[in-house]
Amino acid sequence: MARRTQNMLKGSALPALFCLALAGCRGCRSGEGETYPANLAYPPRMDWIVDQLPTQSPEDADKVGDMDEPIRQLNQHGGRSYDPAVIPENLRNELQAALAVHFGEPANPFIKAEVESPIPPENLLTGSRLFRRQCLQCHGLTGDGRGPTAPWIAPHPRDFRQGVFKFVSTNGTGSRKPTRADLGKVIANGIPTTAMPPFNLTPEADRERLIDYVTYLSLRGKVEFEILRKLAKGGEAALDGDVASEADEILMRELKGWAFAEKDIMPVTPPALADDSPEMADSIRRGRDLFLDPKGAGCVTCHGDYGRAGKPQYNVWGFRTAPANLTEHKRKGGTAPEDFYRRIHGGIGPSNMPAAASLTENQTWNLAHFIRALPNPGQLPDDVRKAIYGP
Ligand code: HEC
Ligand code: HEC
Missing domain, CATH: 1.10.760 (Cytochrome Bc1 Complex; Chain D, domain 2)
Incomplete structure (x- = not known):
């Protein structure tokens, strides 16, 4: 009996049981999840409403485990929540x-x-x-x-x-x-x-x-x-x-x-530059200059040390968000050239990352090229690589 149960579990019953446990659905086919109970109502919203964020950046990150306290505390930091x-x-x-x-x-x-x-x-x-x-x-x-x-x-x-x-x-x-x-x-x-x-x-x-x-x-x-x-x-x-x-x-x-x-989609036309061309190296160099120049794009004010020492920001939901560490490979919103262009030109408003909309298209591409190459030291021109990753 025990052996039979074991075999059953190894066989086709296991995925089915797993699905049932995980999904609570009758079948596992698409769209066949159970519907909500007929008498269930959406509960009224009782969590606090963020009206205005503090103007000063937060000192540190939120503690995990409590989503209410950080929102209530906005009132003690010059923001407003109700x-x-x-x-x-x-x-x-x-x-x-x-x-x-x-x-x-x-x-x-x-x-x-x-x-x-x-x-x-x-x-x-x-x-x-x-x-x-x-x-x-x-x-x-x-x-x-x-x-x-x-x-x-x-x-x-x-x-x-x-x-x-x-x-x-x-x-x-x-x-x-x-x-x-x-x-x-x-x-x-x-x-x-x-x-x-x-x-x-x-x-x-x-x-x-x-x-x-x-x-x-x-x-x-x-x-x-x-x-x-x-x-x-x-x-x-x-x-x-x-x-x-x-x-x-x-x-x-x-x-x-x-x-x-x-x-109303943002038009994006990546310039035709080969990755190993001198023009690309030049573009990356200019991108880095813009990144570091407070009067240029000023990215460094939040992405300190290329994001390795980022300065947390309040997001519109009242939580704290760390600026991305741009020396790491993974990006939330995609790694295609047009993703970088759109992130930089349009900003990430909800996370308080401003749009760099006043930069020219050329300057924006310089930044995009720099950000794309940044986590790959091999793609950076020698002088830039040494400045960021050491000799
Ligand atoms: C006022 C602070 C601030 C400034 C200035 C700023 N950023 Fe950001 N940036 C952030 C924050 C915060 C995030 C994280 C957003 C998130 O994950 O919600 C971020 C994320 C990013 C990302 C990651 C996007 C992804 O898909 O993961 C890139 C790329 C980026 N910033 C590039 C730049 C560049 C280039 C500049 C300069 C033009 C810049 N940032 C200026 C705050 C800033
Ligand atoms: C294990 C937890 C988890 C599950 C399951 C999950 N999400 Fe998310 N989702 C997240 C987190 C965390 C974020 C926010 C990430 C951030 O802000 O950087 C998110 C963000 C999102 C966003 C916002 C994207 C944007 O551009 O701002 C959408 C849309 C979304 N999820 C849809 C879904 C849908 C649809 C499903 C189910 C098919 C789903 N998620 C399942 C954790 C989850």
Whole structure:
């Protein structure tokens, strides 16, 4: 009997059991994760609202294990954050009702706005099942980035409710939206150096539904965030109309932002320079000069010693983010020349990395060439290599 069980476990039953344990799904085929219980409602947001970040950079990194304390503490460092519990209950109830009208509940997600929804409800239903199975433990039921594993993961899983993303290919700076392709890339490739895993083995059709559902959670969360922020700051008087009309308005604005992103991609044309050409060596040298010059690109003010001694920054979620160590190989947002160009020209707004938008295209490429070569000493011109890595 024991032998039989053992054999069974070795055979086909093992993957099935594993799937059941991991996923809680009836079958392991794509899109067949169980749906949420019909009576489950999205819980109201009770974690604190970040309104304004301190102007001074933080001294050190956050401690892991507590996601609330760092946000509350912003108030002691010259920033501002609010406890949603200060908002009168009737207004919070109005907000919950407005969110239910526009977005439904986990087992019945939809987007209801004055315009036709860009995402049909059947896509969201599939997306919600997949999300429940593959993302929930980190990103949380509402996309708050506060799933059961989240406090112990550094950097913390992303909170989608602020409506901003880091690794985007769109024009502009600050709170620009990602394209579907940007989200697709992050989901397929994961985010190297963080806990965000690659889902490249998940069928592409399923990844499309995950993009839908992340977009949906971000829209919902943003409506909730903006209204709570106004109410916490200035009470009902801070709203332009009432809670319901404010929700309409924010949703319409956000939908426009997401649609606009698809048409507003930052153009990038890498110059045709061979890696081993003298022109490339020259470009790398100029890039390093710009990097180090406080009146040039000033990268060194945060990426001290090329990022080996980076100065932590507050990110828009109120947590602390270390500037990347640029002498290491792995990059979060890709290592193609156009990824570097976009990161530098557009910045990483949510992490307080400014856009170097005033540099010429040529200067931006010099920096991109330098950053790309930096972790590979063999690709650096001799003088630059010695200055960075020693003789
Ligand atoms: C083990 C934890 C974990 C799981 C599981 C996980 N993520 Fe993440 N995810 C993260 C972390 C951590 C980050 C933030 C990394 C950072 O900020 O540098 C992140 C960030 C993201 C981002 C933000 C990208 C950007 O450009 O700002 C998206 C989108 C995302 N995850 C989607 C998903 C989806 C969809 C799934 C499920 C298919 C998923 N994640 C599963 C941990 C996880
Ligand atoms: C005000 C501080 C600040 C300045 C100035 C700054 N950065 Fe950053 N940079 C950051 C932070 C913080 C991160 C980490 C972002 C994250 O992981 O969320 C970062 C990350 C990066 C990354 C990694 C992107 C990835 O995909 O992993 C690159 C490349 C980079 N910076 C290049 C530059 C260059 C080049 C300059 C100068 C033009 C510059 N930075 C100026 C703060 C700064």
